Amino acid sequence: MTSSSDRSPAVDVQESKSYEIRTYGCQMNVHDSERLSGLLEDAGYVRAPKEAGEGNADVVVFNTCAVRENADNRLYGNLGRLAPMKNARPGMQIAVGGCLAQKDRDTIVKKAPWVDVVFGTHNIGKLPVLLERARIQDEAQVEIAESLEAFPSTLPTRRESAYAAWVSISVGCNNTCTFCIVPALRGKEKDRRTGDILAEIEALVAEGVSEITLLGQNVNAYGSDIGDREAFSKLLRACGKIEGLERVRFTSPHPRDFTDDVIAAMAETPNVMPQLHMPLQSGSDTVLKAMRRSYRQERYLGIIEKVRASIPHAAITTDIIVGFPGETEEDFEQTMHVVREARFTQAFTFQYSKRPGTPAATMEDQIPKEVVQKRYERLVALQEEISWEENKKQVGRTLELMVAEGEGRKDGATHRLSGRAPDNRLVHFTKPDREVRPGDVVTVEITYAAPHHLLAEGAVLDVRRTRAGDAWEKRNAAPAEKAAGVMLGLPQIGVPEPLPVATSGGCGVGQ
Numbered sequence: 001m002t003s004s005s006d007r008s009p010a011v012d013v014q015e016s017k018s019y020e021i022r023t024y025g026c027q028m029n030v031h032d033s034e035r036l037s038g039l040l041e042d043a044g045y046v047r048a049p050k051e052a053g054e055g056n057a058d059v060v061v062f063n064t065c066a067v068r069e070n071a072d073n074r075l076y077g078n079l080g081r082l083a084p085m086k087n088a089r090p091g092m093q094i095a096v097g098g099c100l101a102q103k104d105r106d107t108i109v110k111k112a113p114w115v116d117v118v119f120g121t122h123n124i125g126k127l128p129v130l131l132e133r134a135r136i137q138d139e140a141q142v143e144i145a146e147s148l149e150a151f152p153s154t155l156p157t158r159r160e161s162a163y164a165a166w167v168s169i170s171v172g173c174n175n176t177c178t179f180c181i182v183p184a185l186r187g188k189e190k191d192r193r194t195g196d197i198l199a200e201i202e203a204l205v206a207e208g209v210s211e212i213t214l215l216g217q218n219v220n221a222y223g224s225d226i227g228d229r230e231a232f233s234k235l236l237r238a239c240g241k242i243e244g245l246e247r248v249r250f251t252s253p254h255p256r257d258f259t260d261d262v263i264a265a266m267a268e269t270p271n272v273m274p275q276l277h278m279p280l281q282s283g284s285d286t287v288l289k290a291m292r293r294s295y296r297q298e299r300y301l302g303i304i305e306k307v308r309a310s311i312p313h314a315a316i317t318t319d320i321i322v323g324f325p326g327e328t329e330e331d332f333e334q335t336m337h338v339v340r341e342a343r344f345t346q347a348f349t350f351q352y353s354k355r356p357g358t359p360a361a362t363m364e365d366q367i368p369k370e371v372v373q374k375r376y377e378r379l380v381a382l383q384e385e386i387s388w389e390e391n392k393k394q395v396g397r398t399l400e401l402m403v404a405e406g407e408g409r410k411d412g413a414t415h416r417l418s419g420r421a422p423d424n425r426l427v428h429f430t431k432p433d434r435e436v437r438p439g440d441v442v443t444v445e446i447t448y449a450a451p452h453h454l455l456a457e458g459a460v461l462d463v464r465r466t467r468a469g470d471a472w473e474k475r476n477a478a479p480a481e482k483a484a485g486v487m488l489g490l491p492q493i494g495v496p497e498p499l500p501v502a503t504s505g506g507c508g509v510g511q
Contacts, residue, residue: 016046017044017046017059018047018056018058019045019047021063022061022063024063024065024071024074025099026065027166027251029063029064029098030166032063032097032124035125035156035157036124037158039124039127039128040127042156054082055089058093059094059095060082060092060095061094061096061097062079063097063098064099064100065099065100066098066099066103066181067099067180067181067182067355079094079114083114087114093116093135094114095118095119095131096108097119097120097124098121101121102120102185105118106118108142109140116131116134117130117131117141117142120143120144121186122144122148123144147187148171148172162208162471163209163210163211163402163472164209164210164247164468165209167197167201167204167213167214168192168215169219170192171186171190172186172188172190173186173188173217174188175218178363179321179355181355189216189221189224191226194238197214201239201245205242205245207471208467208468208470208471209468210245210246210439210468211249211468212239212249213248213249213251214239214248214251215250215251216252218253218254218257219253220257220258229259232262233264236250236262236266236269236272240272246271246441246466246468247271247273249424251277252277253276253278254279255278255279255293255303258303260306263303264310267310267311273422273424274315274423275316275317275422275424276315276316279320280335280338281319281320282331283336283338284297284330287331290324290360290363291324300338313423314423316343318346318347318348319347319348320339320348321350321351321352322349322352322376323351323367323375324352325363326367332375336378336379339382343386345390345425346387347379347383349380349383351372351376352367387451388449388451391425391450391454393449394425394446394454395454396446399421399422399445400421400441400442401419401421401429401443402419402420402439402440403436403437403438403441404418404419404420405472411428416428416429417429417431417442425454426454427444427455428453428454428456429457429460430456430457430458430459430460432460436463436469438469439466439467439468439469440463440465441464442461442463442464443462443464444456444461445458
């Protein structure tokens with residue numbers, strides 16, 4: 001065993017130790033994983049290439065999510081598969097972080113004693129030190145901070161996209177939704193200084209980034225630390241003054257904090273995109289009260305009406321939970337009513353699942369699975385119909401798309417490329433004769449609509465090469481081992497998605 005006097009805070013670069021990160025859950029976890037990647041590379045580690053396969057990295061990090069009832073089973077199943085691989089690979093280390101680590105703490109090492117490091121949501125900056133300490137002391141290191149040690153955005157970063165980036169403006173949440181465990185694991189809301197946020201955005205733009213997504217558990221509550229209810233709208237307007245920043249998005253706002261000044265800032269700031277993801281969760285006032293959601297149906301629809309009046313082409317998406325404890329058929333019909341009235345571009349619908357440690361998990365009148373399933377299918381069918389109808393309205397429109405990377409699974413076979421419209425709709429377009437890079441902007445005419453995407457089957461009308469495209473080209477000209485992607489879970493690599501695809505109805509970032 002190496003003596004403590006030989007300990008170094010960083011891995012010897014000559015050793016070329018490799019790492020792999022597996023990410024589950026919401027955008028906040030994806031953002032944290034970018035920080036973990038940056039920390040490890042700053043300490044001398046290199047990414048394990050994707051083609052290396054499972055168990056071939058020197059360090060495997062699980063960035064976990066706790067919003068599903070079976071999240072722990074999934075984790076221990078994955079850890080179990082790695083146990084024999086670790087036995088066959090001397091020096092391999094396994095670390096577990098994220099919300100489940102914050103929740104279960106010592107339980108992880110008891111159930112999976114081959115794990116080397118367990119760290120929480122508040123101390124991700126300690127990972128390299130904990131890995132080194134575990135190696136030197138030859139025993140598991142469990143360190144769970146009870147409060148935030150350093151704002152995540154102050155840590156080194158290895159971003160997944162050269163042209164689009166997350167920018168965290170707050171962490172934690174002050175809400176007490178009965179279905180959500182996030183406040184217990186991420187802590188109370190803590191806002192980042194506006195100057196630090198804008199400085200990070202300006203630095204990203206200088207590197208070639210042209211689209212940023214402001215990120216927070218309850219993003220539009222920004223300013224609660226300093227008592228400024230208009231701080232978020234002021235931040236949006238400040239983003240509008242940053243030269244070279246073409247697109248600004250944010251996720252996810254809470255209806256309670258969605259004020260008229262935010263709508264005005266969205267409408268009046270040209271680079272704030274005409275897109276809004278605002279979780280509904282339920283259309284029933286009775287269920288919303290049981291969920292401890294501090295708004296009601298009338299308030300929610302009122303916000304939608306104001307947004308549409310100010311931004312006519314806005315695409316509005318949402319999260320909905322079906323089968324919350326005590327939900328009656330009448331309650332469910334109220335949700336269907338809101339969906340018909342709001343005409344969401346897309347709705348991320350979830351069947352209620354218990355989160356251990358939440359008030360809703362022990363509520364009476366849990367809805368039978370077969371009832372939930374039938375309601376879920378009716379809701380999905382209605383939303384599919386509305387999504388298709390709303391997308392058909394885009395046919396004939398001329399749109400500017402930011403070319404995306406990795407978002408068109410069939411692009412190779414169809415000789416198309418994919419991009420995102422200003423309202424974040426996914427568009428597949430005919431590949432032009434001239435070179436087009438991710439981050440560049442193309443102008444196309446929409447010719448066909450499907451429920452979840454649009455097609456532009458004609459010739460591209462215009463191609464604008466951008467600094468973002470230059471940044472993508474520069475990154476991909478780097479040596480292969482530097483360009484290989486971290487093996488993340490959800491969402492896909494590329495332009496940040498506005499939604500937590502893997503989460504369940506508003507936990508995590510979608511509030």
